[in-house]
Amino acid sequence: MNTFQDNVTTALDTLTAGLRPFVFSQLRSVHSENWLVEARKSFSNDRSHSELDEDIEKWDAHALLTVMWDQWNSVFRRNLNLFERSLVAELRAFRNRWAHQGEFNFDDTYRLLDSVQRLLSKVHAANVGLISELKFELLREEFGEAINSAAREADNNRERWVIAFVYLVCGFVFVWLLPMTFGELLGELVWGPTVAIAIGFGYLIYQRIKFRPIQVGPHECRRCRRIIYGTTCPYCASAPVFDSTEFRMSNSEGDSEEVERPRVPR
Numbered sequence: 001m002n003t004f005q006d007n008v009t010t011a012l013d014t015l016t017a018g019l020r021p022f023v024f025s026q027l028r029s030v031h032s033e034n035w036l037v038e039a040r041k042s043f044s045n046d047r048s049h050s051e052l053d054e055d056i057e058k059w060d061a062h063a064l065l066t067v068m069w070d071q072w073n074s075v076f077r078r079n080l081n082l083f084e085r086s087l088v089a090e091l092r093a094f095r096n097r098w099a100h101q102g103e104f105n106f107d108d109t110y111r112l113l114d115s116v117q118r119l120l121s122k123v124h125a126a127n128v129g130l131i132s133e134l135k136f137e138l139l140r141e142e143f144g145e146a147i148n149s150a151a152r153e154a155d156n157n158r159e160r161w162v163i164a165f166v167y168l169v170c171g172f173v174f175v176w177l178l179p180m181t182f183g184e185l186l187g188e189l190v191w192g193p194t195v196a197i198a199i200g201f202g203y204l205i206y207q208r209i210k211f212r213p214i215q216v217g218p219h220e221c222r223r224c225r226r227i228i229y230g231t232t233c234p235y236c237a238s239a240p241v242f243d244s245t246e247f248r249m250s251n252s253e254g255d256s257e258e259v260e261r262p263r264v265p266r
Contacts, residue, residue, distance in 0.1 A: 003224070004104040007134055008112055012095060015116045016061045018125030023064050024056045030075045042070035062099070065092045080122060087119045106142050113138065164208040171201025 027035035040052050043066065052063060068076050068088050077085075094112045097104075104112070113135045120128040178194045221233040228234070 004106065004109040005098075007109050007138060008094070008098050008104050010134060011109075011113050011116050011131060012061050012098060014127050014130050015091065015120065016059075016064060018120040018127050019061075019064045019068075019123065020056050020059060022123040022125070023059075023067060026075050026079070027067070027071075038071070039067050042067050061095050062092075065095060084119060084122050087115050090115050091119065106138070110135065110138055160208045164205045167201050167205045167208065171198060171205070174201070 024035075027039060031038045036052060036054055043052070043063075052059065065088055069085075069092065072080075072085055072088075091112070094108070094115075113131055117128060117131040117135065120131065174197045175194055178197065179190050182190050221228050221235065224233060224235045226233070226235050
């Protein structure tokens with residue numbers, strides 16, 4: 001089972017591969033043979049990308065998203081709208097967090113996958129189907145166990161009520177038959193055993209229908225793979241939530257915080 005970080009890495013790799021043909025075709029259609037020169041102007045303050053490779057297949061996610069953001073008005077707004085522009089800004093923020101070894105929880109990961117899928121669908125990328133598969137797997141891993149637990153709890157509830165009903169019928173039969181069978185023989189003494197049997201069956205019925213909390217023993221968390229003893233993992237619960245202030249709506253601000261890591265997706 002992949003971790004959230006693995007899903008983010010795969011999503012950025014898929015985004016990079018899907019955007020390369022679109023970015024190249026759009027730059028060539030506007031700037032013609034000067035497309036590389038114009039693209040390099042987007043990195044005047046970024047030494048790591050100031051000399052973009054002539055082969056766009058070597059561009060990473062940071063290069064592609066930065067060029068799209070910086071040259072939006074001159075190149076990309078012709079085929080994309082403001083919604084896609086917001087997706088580019090959001091994906092830049094996610095990519096920066098990933099490059100800085102930031103943590104991702106379920107909400108962050110699903111939002112990233114959804115944004116990647118929307119952007120790749122808009123540019124008609126051939127690999128957008130992979131993101132759909134990742135979203136499905138993520139949802140199944142996140143909610144599959146909860147759904148199975150709910151189904152098991154429903155089955156247990158039905159079973160408890162069925163057994164309680166059986167106890168009720170059996171108790172009624174014993175309480176009804178005992179005085180009729182031994183009433184003449186024992187007289188008033190028969191009511192002692194009758195009441196005792198009624199109390200016993202009542203206790204059994206109560207034990208069956210009363211609420212019992214879920215008992216969980218030591219097991220492995222399906223996300224972080226650590227051993228936990230409850231239904232909630234204390235290690236995963238401490239993961240940060242998505243911070244909208246990470247959006248970089250200014251190119252100069254985004255470039256000033258870029259720190260390249262060896263594992264930039266290709």
